Amino acid sequence: MTRLGCRCVAESVLENVRKETQAFIDKGNRAPSLAVVLVGSDPASQTYVRKKAEAAESLGFLHFQYTFDEDSKEDDILSLVGKLNEGEDVDGILVQLPLPSHISEKKIIDAISPEKDVDGFSPVNMGRLAIGEESFIPCTPKGIMRTLSYYGIETAGKKAVVIGRSNIVGKPMALLLMQKGIDATVTVCNTKTPDLREYTKDADIIIVATGHPGTIDSSYVKDGAAVIDVGVNRIKDETREKGFRLVGDADYSSFKDRDVMITPVPGGVGLMTVSMLMENTLEAAVKRRGR
Numbered sequence: 001m002t003r004l005g006c007r008c009v010a011e012s013v014l015e016n017v018r019k020e021t022q023a024f025i026d027k028g029n030r031a032p033s034l035a036v037v038l039v040g041s042d043p044a045s046q047t048y049v050r051k052k053a054e055a056a057e058s059l060g061f062l063h064f065q066y067t068f069d070e071d072s073k074e075d076d077i078l079s080l081v082g083k084l085n086e087g088e089d090v091d092g093i094l095v096q097l098p099l100p101s102h103i104s105e106k107k108i109i110d111a112i113s114p115e116k117d118v119d120g121f122s123p124v125n126m127g128r129l130a131i132g133e134e135s136f137i138p139c140t141p142k143g144i145m146r147t148l149s150y151y152g153i154e155t156a157g158k159k160a161v162v163i164g165r166s167n168i169v170g171k172p173m174a175l176l177l178m179q180k181g182i183d184a185t186v187t188v189c190n191t192k193t194p195d196l197r198e199y200t201k202d203a204d205i206i207i208v209a210t211g212h213p214g215t216i217d218s219s220y221v222k223d224g225a226a227v228i229d230v231g232v233n234r235i236k237d238e239t240r241e242k243g244f245r246l247v248g249d250a251d252y253s254s255f256k257d258r259d260v261m262i263t264p265v266p267g268g269v270g271l272m273t274v275s276m277l278m279e280n281t282l283e284a285a286v287k288r289r290g291r
């Protein structure tokens with residue numbers, strides 16, 4: 001097994017963003033700025049938002065955080081998004097998902113100005129990605145593409161299987177892999193696909209993003225393949241200080257004696273999400289007001 005750790009990949013991205021940010025500021029521009037909106041008190045979302053804030057601050061970005069109670073009104077969040085869209089001092093807007101069930105994610109995402117949509121979730125950016133136009137690319141799939149490239153994993157002419165069809169990962173991932181210049185042959189499966197193994201066993205690249213531990217193990221994967229594990233699942237573990245440990249969607253230990261490349265959890269593509277968000281925020285600032 002070859003472990004495809006992502007810490008070094010993420011650090012090289014952040015180093016580059018830091019340099020480009022300095023060049024942007026040296027030209028007389030104000031630092032890039034990111035507004036992060038968190039609704040409710042989901043512990044995983046709180047952790048993600050904290051990591052995003054820490055990265056933004058370490059790069060010298062301006063950073064605004066807005067925290068709403070779990071029972072907040074949809075209209076109040078829409079009204080904040082409207083203000084952030086208008087705000088001259090805001091380059092990027094991110095509303096952490098998932099939102100509480102009484103709030104329409106669609107309405108909130110639709111309200112974010114495409115020019116500030118650093119998550120790339122808005123219909124305009126998703127549409128642009130689908131037709132191969134320049135757009136903000138969702139951070140996790142973008143980070144996966146960067147990881148494949150960093151490790152020299154060939155995509156052209158290769159069979160890629162994406163397991164999961166979420167708007168955040170599966171769909172944009174499939175679109176990126178099938179893009180001109182990337183040229184993978186892409187199959188998209190989901191948790192209802194009968195006999196998933198039939199699809200994965202011939203794949204050169206498997207992206208597993210179901211949110212279910214044990215979705216695949218080594219019996220699903222051929223020799224020489226690369227497995228990218230997007231899952232971040234909390235499993236109760238009283239032996240840990242926090243009372244849980246993180247596992248991916250793939251059964252990592254089953255690959256131990258196999259000739260397979262695999263991203264670990266933690267230490268895998270989750271790290272890429274934050275660095276790609278920083279890259280997208282700098283891109284938003286440069287596009288909006290770069291001199």
Ligand code: GUN
Nearest residue numbers: 094095096097098119139
């Ligand atoms: N929830 C899980 N991943 C993401 C992400 O990349 N962006 C946002 N906004 N919410 C998420």
